[in-house]
Amino acid sequence: MSKKIGVAIVGSTGYGGVELIRLLASHPLAEVTSVISSSSAGTPITEGYPHLTGIHEELLDDVDAATIKSKAEVVFLATPPAVASKLAPELLEAGLKVIDLSGDFRLKDPALYEAWYKKPAADEQYLKQAVFGLAEIYGDNVKGASFISNPGCYPTATLLGLIPAVKEGFIDPSTIIIDAKSGVSGAGRGASLGTHYSELNENFKAYKVNQHQHIPEIEMVLSDAAGAPVVTTFTTHLVPMTRGIMSTMYASVKGERSQSDFIELYKSFYAGRPFVRIRPEGQWPATKEVWGSNYCDIGFALDKRTNRITIVSVIDNLVKGAAGQAIQNLNLMMGWEETLGLQFVPVYP
Numbered sequence: 370m371s372k373k374i375g376v377a378i379v380g381s382t383g384y385g386g387v388e389l390i391r392l393l394a395s396h397p398l399a400e401v402t403s404v405i406s407s408s409s410a411g412t413p414i415t416e417g418y419p420h421l422t423g424i425h426e427e428l429l430d431d432v433d434a435a436t437i438k439s440k441a442e443v444v445f446l447a448t449p450p451a452v453a454s455k456l457a458p459e460l461l462e463a464g465l466k467v468i469d470l471s472g473d474f475r476l477k478d479p480a481l482y483e484a485w486y487k488k489p490a491a492d493e494q495y496l497k498q499a500v501f502g503l504a505e506i507y508g509d510n511v512k513g514a515s516f517i518s519n520p521g522c523y524p525t526a527t528l529l530g531l532i533p534a535v536k537e538g539f540i541d542p543s544t545i546i547i548d549a550k551s552g553v554s555g556a557g558r559g560a561s562l563g564t565h566y567s568e569l570n571e572n573f574k575a576y577k578v579n580q581h582q583h584i585p586e587i588e589m590v591l592s593d594a595a596g597a598p599v600v601t602t603f604t605t606h607l608v609p610m611t612r613g614i615m616s617t618m619y620a621s622v623k624g625e626r627s628q629s630d631f632i633e634l635y636k637s638f639y640a641g642r643p644f645v646r647i648r649p650e651g652q653w654p655a656t657k658e659v660w661g662s663n664y665c666d667i668g669f670a671l672d673k674r675t676n677r678i679t680i681v682s683v684i685d686n687l688v689k690g691a692a693g694q695a696i697q698n699l700n701l702m703m704g705w706e707e708t709l710g711l712q713f714v715p716v717y718p
């Protein structure tokens with residue numbers, strides 16, 4: 370067995386970071402050699418996460434490029450918006466490979482980032498360098514790259530559900546409507562009014578309607594797939610559950626297509642892509658069926674009366690929507706088997 374490479378995680382005390390620790394604990398070629406915190410350096414990560422007892426007991430390191438370089442070859446950034454834009458350049462210049470889980474390097478137009486994230490954009494030179502790591506679509510660009518921008522959770526579920534139909538002209542992109550729902554871990558570990566128990570429990574609410582920061586990311590990739598600008602309606606909802614995203618998408622079908630035409634198209638489009646599973650006719654995926662796994666499951670329903678297709682796509686936001694896809698990208702960038710450390714059967718029930 371080859372020697373494992375060292376991996377550092379900035380933002381290791383957040384949900385995305387701690388999910389990286391969980392998944393990397395069983396990776397055959399990579400190991401976490403530094404867990405980093407901007408606010409609790411010098412304390413053990415088990416103080417905030419006792420479930421890591423006996424698994425990762427090292428003290429948290431400070432955010433320092435030289436220390437990271439001395440301990441690791443690759444660094445994951447699982448930090449809030451506008452942190453990676455400042456950190457990544459220094460880490461790349463130090464010779465580290467960087468995989469950023471935040472939205473800081475996804476939008477190639479800095480004005481678009483500033484308009485939707487309401488924060489200063491990253492330097493254009495690094496925006497150009499970052500490869501958008503939607504692994505099933507841009508995997509060839511990820512191979513051998515040294516800087517990956519991991520897609521957002523909602524865009525991952527949504528884009529995997531729409532791209533084949535848009536690319537192959539099965540649907541009219543101008544008619545797409547996306548109705549998406551997320552579990553609350555998507556909002557990170559920090560407490561907020563909107564996510565505390567009595568606000569969330571036995572409740573179901575829409576939020577950021579027409580203002581969600583993932584809208585331009587979805588439109589950027591759909592436009593690439595369509596070969597022409599695409600704008601879309603995208604509404605997000607918060608569901609009182611811990612993990613999971615369901616994206617339900619509606620669009621008008623172009624020409625005469627049957628439901629099995631869609632199923633066959635998606636099966637052939639994703640042939641050889643181990644993490645996308647296409648459901649048979651009459652079966653629509655549920656979030657629990659991908660819980661804790663790196664799968665994206667997709668199902669279809671064609672309404673002959675309206676000639677509209679409904680596409681249902683589910684992921685675990687912390688795995689395929691964040692840490693799992695980031696490890697998939699690590700595998701691709703290192704030239705390893707894409708599935709290394711990611712072959713989990715979903716936790717069910």
Ligand SMILES: NC(=O)C1=CN([C@@H]2O[C@H](COP(=O)(O)OP(=O)(O)OC[C@H]3O[C@@H](n4cnc5c(N)ncnc54)[C@H](OP(=O)(O)O)[C@@H]3O)[C@@H](O)[C@H]2O)C=CC1
Binds near residue numbers: 405408472686691
């Ligand atoms: N949760 C999810 O499902 C998904 C999240 N993402 C994105 O991934 C990123 C991380 O999300 P998530 O883990 O949920 O967020 P959390 O809020 O749970 O964690 C973020 C972590 O970042 C650290 N941090 C804060 N400020 C700084 C700073 N200035 N420098 C270094 N570290 C800092 C904090 O730890 P400390 O104080 O110890 O430094 C904190 O624990 C976000 O950009 C998010 O949008 C993307 C896809 C899905």
Ligand SMILES: CC(=O)N[C@@H](CCC(=O)OP(=O)(O)O)C(=O)O
Binds near residue numbers: 520551553582605607
């Ligand atoms: C439930 C919930 O609040 N989810 C978050 C997902 C944030 C996220 O992942 O943001 P970036 O990918 O842009 O970094 C949201 O809707 O804003």
